[in-house]
Amino acid sequence: MARRDTRYREAYNRLLDFCATHPAGTEMPAETTLSELTGVSRTVVRRCLSRLSELGVIAWNGREKHLLRSPVQDDRIALPDSADGREHLEQRFLDWILRFDVPAGTPLSIAELARNFEVAQHELKEFLAGLSRFGLVARRPKGGWMLRGFTKDFAVELSDFRLVLELDAVAKAVEAPVDHPIWQRLAELRVAHMDLSANIETDFHEFSKLDEAFHEAINSVVRNRFIAEFQKVISLIFHYHYMWDKTHEKVRNLAAINEHLAIIDAIEARDVQRATDAARRHLRTSKSTLLSSLRHHDLG
Amino acid sequence: MARRDTRYREAYNRLLDFCATHPAGTEMPAETTLSELTGVSRTVVRRCLSRLSELGVIAWNGREKHLLRSPVQDDRIALPDSADGREHLEQRFLDWILRFDVPAGTPLSIAELARNFEVAQHELKEFLAGLSRFGLVARRPKGGWMLRGFTKDFAVELSDFRLVLELDAVAKAVEAPVDHPIWQRLAELRVAHMDLSANIETDFHEFSKLDEAFHEAINSVVRNRFIAEFQKVISLIFHYHYMWDKTHEKVRNLAAINEHLAIIDAIEARDVQRATDAARRHLRTSKSTLLSSLRHHDLG
């Protein structure tokens, strides 16, 4: 029960590795040194030394501690299979909402989500608490959480807000220094867009990912924690709702591809006016798609 | 240990009140009905009925449950003194940062904060997780949290962004319907500003609160979850840094009061151009104050 001792286990194995690089009889460094070496506190180092001493790998008596024998495979301590769960939790959570078309108002069960995503409940709670700051989820009156949808009015405002952020980003992109990674990125995106355009008949559903990549690239020139976080959620919401509206998907996506290309052209030409105009046009399309997807979803 | 039974206690007392309104012998309603009446689940209702039965207030046998006697004061169950902690946690936390001039990079101890603010540790953790979405706090590599500061570049961007949001808000305020609470609020704020202006010699440090109230009022016309949350943090950060710079505080605050009054005038006159110009002027002052406060703080 209680806290995991992964830290200790990892440090222990690392110390074992350290021992292996020295011959028997070698004097071990000070606890503080080992602590820095392994990146853990002295408390953990001492626990490790204790075990090393018990197993007879070292002799330990106060400051006197020297290597007795080379460690063998059997001395190693087992690690719990690395749960990289928290890493991509956001990605996976948003993806889940998208993929299963989770409707607004759905109660979110901490226990169930934690099971499915294989993370601890408290981690999921923290995660939801974070999302609630964006109004994406909210606490329910009698406890628990729910997914919040948004009304048409809100969708309009969100679109407008997105417009403001993205026009700013486009303007900054146009003025990015020549060695900024954005140029490389834009060149790649241009190719990807043209490829998809060529195979639009079959691969039109691939556009969603490309759209996300495109907007992320544009916004990457804005170095601002606040805006970056918001952009993540905004792009999620747009995607989320795009998914709902399957009507004319191919035609719509082809049109969007061309709008993207126009923006890329203008940015590469370093033409602010043309770039912001193109962006404005594209975002207007986006907005109406979002609104119509809301309508369709409400009817269904 | 474990979960609080406040819900049960409150429901129980409410049921007692209900019993008091009926004479002995009255048949009690169904569990479901009582559940709706008290706003808790049937599980809790049954626990309450159990106790009522034990104390001889009712006779309970399956569906047969009737009042035996009127409840007396002594039947009541004690409530834990209402911890409204979570309610104002944000306010109090931000206030603490402000008041004690907590510098960037300060490690935040969950345990200590939870003690000081008298909330449970897990609540504080959720709260910090929320703030981390705004980049205001962050996890430290070896666990725990820290307060993140921001660089001068970031302050500039934040100011610019604030400008965008607030100009939008001002423009919307000018077009607010006549029955919108903003008008009442603005009238009150005008009086408060003039009062403070009259007593500026002694009360100039009171401006900080007024400033917050003013900007909050302006932004209250924008009905958008995202922007609203954002504004909260922006206003916090501006306050936070205002506090650092004590130079010329009186003069600066008097100037700001007049700028505020100019904005109020223009909004009340429903003059968009004048209002946005006034706002732009005020926010320019704000920005330079923010930047100079950063400089002073860095030097100190």
Added chain:
DNA sequence: TGGATTGCATTAAATTATTAAATACCATGA
């Protein structure tokens, strides 16, 4: 017979308790 109600079991969420790890402080010895 069927709709409402209860009894029971399952599941979830909130909160405490417990353990691992970090840190602070004192003691000691080269």
Added chain:
DNA sequence: TCATGGTATTTAATAATTTAATGCAATCCA
């Protein structure tokens, strides 16, 4: 005297526990 080790205290992570909610089958009475 300063680096190092010993010990105590404190903190953060997480499991365990309790309250509360919910779902389903059994049951009662019209």
